[in-house]
Amino acid sequence: AQEQGTSPFPKHQETIKMDPSDQKIFTVIDYVIFAVLLAASMGIGLYYALSGGRQRTTQEFLMADRSMGCLPVSLSLIASFQSAVAIIGVPAEIYTHGTQYWFIGCAYILGLLIPAHIFIPVFYRLRVSSAYQYLELRFSKAVRICGTLTFIFQMVIYMGVCVYTPAFALNAVTGFELWGTVLATGLVCTLYTTLGGLKAVIWTDVFQTVVMFAGQLAVIVVGVQKTGGVADVWRKVWEGNRISGLDLNPDPTERHTFWTLGVGGVFLMLSLYGVNQAQVQRYLSSRTEKEAVRSCYMVFPSLQLALALSCVMGLVMFARYYMFIVCFPQMVIYFVMDMLHGLPGLPGLFIACLFSAALSTISSAFNSLATVTMEDLIKPQYPAMTEARATLLSKVLAMSYGLLCLAMAYLTHLMGDSVLQVALKIFGMVGGPILGLFCLGMFFPWANSIGALVGLCVGLVVAFWLGIGSILTRSTRPLPLECSANVTIAIQTAISLFFSQPSGLKRFYSLSYMWYSGFNCTTVILIGLIISFLTGPTKEEDVMPGTLYPLLGKLFCFLPEHLKKKLCCVTPLGQTVSEKIDLIAKNLATFIYNVFAVE
Numbered sequence: 001a002q003e004q005g006t007s008p009f010p011k012h013q014e015t016i017k018m019d020p021s022d023q024k025i026f027t028v029i030d031y032v033i034f035a036v037l038l039a040a041s042m043g044i045g046l047y048y049a050l051s052g053g054r055q056r057t058t059q060e061f062l063m064a065d066r067s068m069g070c071l072p073v074s075l076s077l078i079a080s081f082q083s084a085v086a087i088i089g090v091p092a093e094i095y096t097h098g099t100q101y102w103f104i105g106c107a108y109i110l111g112l113l114i115p116a117h118i119f120i121p122v123f124y125r126l127r128v129s130s131a132y133q134y135l136e137l138r139f140s141k142a143v144r145i146c147g148t149l150t151f152i153f154q155m156v157i158y159m160g161v162c163v164y165t166p167a168f169a170l171n172a173v174t175g176f177e178l179w180g181t182v183l184a185t186g187l188v189c190t191l192y193t194t195l196g197g198l199k200a201v202i203w204t205d206v207f208q209t210v211v212m213f214a215g216q217l218a219v220i221v222v223g224v225q226k227t228g229g230v231a232d233v234w235r236k237v238w239e240g241n242r243i244s245g246l247d248l249n250p251d252p253t254e255r256h257t258f259w260t261l262g263v264g265g266v267f268l269m270l271s272l273y274g275v276n277q278a279q280v281q282r283y284l285s286s287r288t289e290k291e292a293v294r295s296c297y298m299v300f301p302s303l304q305l306a307l308a309l310s311c312v313m314g315l316v317m318f319a320r321y322y323m324f325i326v327c328f329p330q331m332v333i334y335f336v337m338d339m340l341h342g343l344p345g346l347p348g349l350f351i352a353c354l355f356s357a358a359l360s361t362i363s364s365a366f367n368s369l370a371t372v373t374m375e376d377l378i379k380p381q382y383p384a385m386t387e388a389r390a391t392l393l394s395k396v397l398a399m400s401y402g403l404l405c406l407a408m409a410y411l412t413h414l415m416g417d418s419v420l421q422v423a424l425k426i427f428g429m430v431g432g433p434i435l436g437l438f439c440l441g442m443f444f445p446w447a448n449s450i451g452a453l454v455g456l457c458v459g460l461v462v463a464f465w466l467g468i469g470s471i472l473t474r475s476t477r478p479l480p481l482e483c484s485a486n487v488t489i490a491i492q493t494a495i496s497l498f499f500s501q502p503s504g505l506k507r508f509y510s511l512s513y514m515w516y517s518g519f520n521c522t523t524v525i526l527i528g529l530i531i532s533f534l535t536g537p538t539k540e541e542d543v544m545p546g547t548l549y550p551l552l553g554k555l556f557c558f559l560p561e562h563l564k565k566k567l568c569c570v571t572p573l574g575q576t577v578s579e580k581i582d583l584i585a586k587n588l589a590t591f592i593y594n595v596f597a598v599e
């Protein structure tokens, strides 16, 4: 049933440019909406710079006076890791490979329950400001510093991808000024983060998350209506077999299956929602531990909604273009402008949506980077520093990270891979080992500092060997379009010759990137335990109270008490399993009550 439509695409696939002049994409109202977004974000920043304690202490600037409620915290938690990468990358993923990626939603259950009931209680009761303070309490100063530096490395790269993605995508399709937008976005974000601190970052995240959902919803509604209605879209999508079934293929080199997404995805979620400073800081800014746990529960429905919106957008895009099977990097933006041009204000709304996604993520990154640099690297060196000076320095740090992020944006220009893959690989390669470090500390009392250090280093080396190896050996990978033909072939032959390795290594390199978090986390734990046992395991009684979570006690709760004692599974968190279970039940009940009570 292929309609004989004329292809809406210009002849040359490489340079898809809708010249704003003839297409009249952006009317004045569109620019106004984009400007309103930046102005509103600045306004919130200024408001928190001039109200409350006027950002005079690090407790307020970095921790929002630990006074936040669960609703803003939960929306800010989503905004931190739902950036333009997901808004552009997920629809392209669904268009190209079908809805298999949607199964990552199954990882959100354990991916949020474990942080709510394991990581939050430990961090909250230690009353730390930075997650890496935990590493010094549990291990040593050296482990804390390595953890902090690893986190900084991860977030600086991730930030660059998040700033660059929306600007480059828009420029490629609509000629929207590239570096002007990167500068405008980066500077506005740096300003309101530097002026208003965590309170401003959280409240701008709330506003930006609403804009993000609105923009995606608008594209879906207009897209379905222009593609013949829901029934027609469903028929085209079904015929194009874009609705993937449950793929239970256990092969770990299979890119997306229920196992790589549903199980591998849990480790990805734990590395973000369990131990990433940006999220931990939000939990710690909650007024009570219960409020923090509740905000984690409230993330679940909104995260599922965000995932559904971006997946449905990909399906509508497929229904629209399936008869012209083409795929080029900026197809999603092209589709959006194809749907929305001629509807004044909607292209502007989508641009606002794209930059809301970017701003909310990079502002969280700036603020968490400033916090860990201050708390983990500077304050311990200068304990006598006055509050005023420390707060001023935190603001300077937020500003510096903002400028560094612009530089990273340019580096992203050179990466060329699909941005969703790049972002998820960064989390897997760097977030995975950090998750392993925290799990080693919380669940294994025998782990000592040397084991933790060696485990982290080996974990990072293996992670980068795997990550870079997979990029280099995927000779089938389409190199960025701008490469000229003969150079590409020469490079590819050189790489394939150099890397023509035995099948074992080839299989290692072809591990699905969705397993990176789980694989690297496990490496750190195994190496960490082996080294700890070789260098004299820590005794339970020597461990700082409150830094252990009796995971083994929970798992073996059926064992008699004396055996559990031997397996050192006491419950230092002071709650037996049954108390834990009824806490979960009570939380669910109050959460459901809150939702309906609000209605």
Ligand SMILES: O=C(O)CCCC[C@@H]1SC[C@@H]2NC(=O)N[C@@H]21
Binding pocket: 081, 082, 083, 084, 085, 086, 087, 104, 162, 268, 269, 272, 303, 306, 361, 420, 423, 424
């Ligand atoms: O959107 C981004 O900036 C990064 C890609 C998504 C990161 C992970 S995927 C699972 C979880 N769900 C989200 O919305 N973000 C995180």
Ligand code: NA
Binding pocket: 078, 079, 080, 081, 082, 083, 084, 356, 357, 358, 359, 360, 361, 362
């Ligand atoms: Na975001």
